[in-house]
Amino acid sequence: MRRIAIIGAGYVGLVTGACFADFGNEVTCVDSDEDRIAALKRLEMPFYEPGLLDVVARNCSEKRLIFKTSLKEAVDENDILFITVGTPANRSGEADLSGVKGVAREIAAHMKSYKLIVQKSTVPVGTGALVRQIVNRNRKRKVAFDVASNPEFLREGSAVENFMRPDRVVIGTWTAKAESILSEVYAPLYLIETPMVKTSVETAELIKYASNAFLATKVSFINEMARLCEALGADVQVVAKGMGLDRRIGPKFLHAGPGIGGSCLPKDTTALVRFAADAGCELKIPKAVLRINRAQREFVCEKIVEAVGGLRGKQIGVLGLSFKPETDDVRESPGVLISKMLLGRGARIKAFDPAAMETARAVLPSAEYCSSAYQVCEGSDALVIFTEWNEFRRLDLARIKKLLTKPVMIDCRNIYVPAELKTMGFKYHCIGRGSRHS
Ligand code: UGA
Numbered sequence: 001m002r003r004i005a006i007i008g009a010g011y012v013g014l015v016t017g018a019c020f021a022d023f024g025n026e027v028t029c030v031d032s033d034e035d036r037i038a039a040l041k042r043l044e045m046p047f048y049e050p051g052l053l054d055v056v057a058r059n060c061s062e063k064r065l066i067f068k069t070s071l072k073e074a075v076d077e078n079d080i081l082f083i084t085v086g087t088p089a090n091r092s093g094e095a096d097l098s099g100v101k102g103v104a105r106e107i108a109a110h111m112k113s114y115k116l117i118v119q120k121s122t123v124p125v126g127t128g129a130l131v132r133q134i135v136n137r138n139r140k141r142k143v144a145f146d147v148a149s150n151p152e153f154l155r156e157g158s159a160v161e162n163f164m165r166p167d168r169v170v171i172g173t174w175t176a177k178a179e180s181i182l183s184e185v186y187a188p189l190y191l192i193e194t195p196m197v198k199t200s201v202e203t204a205e206l207i208k209y210a211s212n213a214f215l216a217t218k219v220s221f222i223n224e225m226a227r228l229c230e231a232l233g234a235d236v237q238v239v240a241k242g243m244g245l246d247r248r249i250g251p252k253f254l255h256a257g258p259g260i261g262g263s264c265l266p267k268d269t270t271a272l273v274r275f276a277a278d279a280g281c282e283l284k285i286p287k288a289v290l291r292i293n294r295a296q297r298e299f300v301c302e303k304i305v306e307a308v309g310g311l312r313g314k315q316i317g318v319l320g321l322s323f324k325p326e327t328d329d330v331r332e333s334p335g336v337l338i339s340k341m342l343l344g345r346g347a348r349i350k351a352f353d354p355a356a357m358e359t360a361r362a363v364l365p366s367a368e369y370c371s372s373a374y375q376v377c378e379g380s381d382a383l384v385i386f387t388e389w390n391e392f393r394r395l396d397l398a399r400i401k402k403l404l405t406k407p408v409m410i411d412c413r414n415i416y417v418p419a420e421l422k423t424m425g426f427k428y429h430c431i432g433r434g435s436r437h438s
Contacts (some may be wrong), residue, residue: 002185005078007071007103009036011159011263012121013084015052016043021059023188029067030074040067048355051160059231062094069420071103075110082118085133093270095124108138111145118148122268123210124275127129128172128201141310144179147247149201151208156262157326168195172204212268213286215304218253219361220258220292226256226432227299236432237414256431258334258386258412259296261323266332297334300431301341301342304410307429309381310348317380317404320371320387320413321364322356330359334412335386339364352376354389377403388413397424 002025006017021027031037031135036046038367044175059065068074075081085099100123107117111326117135119128132147139145149172156164158331169186173179179198186196226236236256244251260266274281274385296354308314316339324332330336333356339349349367353360357369370376373392377383385392401407401424410429421428 002080003078004082004185005030005074006082006084007031007074008083008085008099008121009033009046010039010084010086010121010152011047011049011156013082014040014056015049015154015163016082016084016120016152018052018055018059018065021062021065022042022055022164025064025185027059027065028078029065030069030071031067032069032071034069037067037069040412047160048268048326049324051158068159072110075115076109076112079114080116080118080276081107083118083325084120084152087121087189089125089267089270092274092421093267094274095122095267095271097123097127100127100131101134102333104134105138108135109140111135111139111143112141113143115143115145116148116178117145118150118182119205119341120150120152122212122264123205124153124271125202125205125209126275127354128205131236132174146173146175146181148173148178148182149199149204150182151204153211156329157324160234165192166194168197170197170199170204170207172199172201172371173202209268209272212265213272213283213289214254216260216269216289216293217285219255219257219265220289222254222256223259223296223431224292229432230397230434233434233436234432239432256414258300258338259434260295261332261334261337262329263331266290285378288401297338297341300334301338301345302413303429304338304342304382304384305345307408307410307427308406314346314381315379315405316342316349317376317383318349318351318367319353319376319383319385319392320389321351321353321360322387322389323386325389326355328353328355328359329419330356330363333360333386336360336364338384338386345366350378350380353387354391374399374403379403379405379433380387381405382410384407384412385412385415386412388415397421397426402424 004025005019005028007030008015009029015025017029045053083103087095114184128147130151151170161395171182220393229236243249244254274282321335350370351367354372409426409427414430418428
């Protein structure tokens with residue numbers, strides 16, 4: 001058992017804190033947002049993540065997980081401090097490190113004994129060194145400390161499972177002591193033989209960005225192939241299957257769609273390009289990935305325009321606004337961004353999402369929000385599926401056909417079988433499966 005403080009009760013912090021508590025540690029989650037901490041004490045989660053509430057509730061009732069607003073108390077009571085505060089992108093695409101720097105200064109001001117300060121939320125290479133410098137300069141007493149990097153690889157929608165059964169754990173340290181403490185924190189994962197990558201802080205920081213940029217590259221590559229498939233009359237799903245069976249390539253992240261979204265892949269790819277440029281290194285592939293991703297949204301928008309024959313005065317039914325299923329996160333969501341493009345070109349939008357109605361309303365206020373997929377179809381000139389939620393995979397298509405003014409469907413996630421929809425009388429459009437006009 002270890003005593004661990006998690007500083008920043010956001011997405012990464014809450015999942016990390018709850019799961020470390022589940023390993024048997026005593027965990028304090030700290031956040032300066034009093035409302036958030038009060039809600040967490042009432043077991044109200046600030047976002048939707050499957051399975052998280054159970055882990056939080058179980059560990060709160062076992063008294064292994066507590067919530068606080070006082071960083072000073074957390075520093076007094078714990079020797080292992082994980083920094084999980086947000087690092088939003090600023091206007092130029094750089095990560096805003098003011099939260100991380102502020103926490104580093106506060107830790108330095110309060111520490112009276114050895115502390116291991118672990119940076120977990122994603123930060124540009126060099127931030128570990130910066131934290132070390134800030135703590136060094138601001139500490140009141142000459143107490144020893146270490147700084148480490150332990151990047152998170154959680155996917156929204158399956159974060160608890162990702163934490164408990166990770167593909168790997170990356171531990172970046174500069175001293176044997178820090179490496180040994182962090183290895184021990186992750187010891188429960190040795191039982192399931194999780195590979196541990198032990199390296200320097202800088203290398204650990206870069207592993208995270210390189211991984212996310214590579215995932216973005218894979219998706220963008222298959223999206224480009226999808227466009228080529230349409231031009232050549234080929235099927236991108238079969239191309240992806242054929243490629244993915246090569247074990248060096250692998251089948252995952254080869255689903256063509258409306259482009260990457262979410263709070264991580266777009267932001268991290270942008271930040272990587274920036275800090276690489278600052279280091280004098282032009283990264284041509286990640287740069288192209290960002291361009292391709294923007295182009296994919298435009299490509300999908302044009303596909304919709306063509307399918308409905310112009311947008312002015314048309315009503316488009318939209319299913320799925322979260323950037324992927326099993327989350328209410330709409331940050332950089334292609335569904336939201338393309339809906340905005342459609343609205344800007346004169347269409348009206350009726351929309352439904354199983355979890356993201358509230359989050360979407362805040363960023364897309366001019367859409368009309370419905371309580372079901374079928375209500376969305378009423379009077380709409382076309383139905384667009386942006387997110388592959390399970391409940392959109394087996395829709396009552398005969399009912400939908402009756403509700404739409406014209407039987408037009410644009411399936412941006414390739415959920416349905418083109419021949420079946422055609423037989424039912426739909427004008428069915430999808431991504432990269434045969435000719436654009438079929
Ligand atoms: C991503 C990474 O997958 C995690 O490993 C990482 O820890 C996390 O970012 C992070 O940095 O915290 P996440 O943002 O939750 O996780 O979402 P992904 O599942 O990676 O999906 C990203 C986007 O790519 C979504 O819009 C999704 O629809 C799209 N995608 C993904 C495709 O269009 N096709 C695919 O085959 C896979």
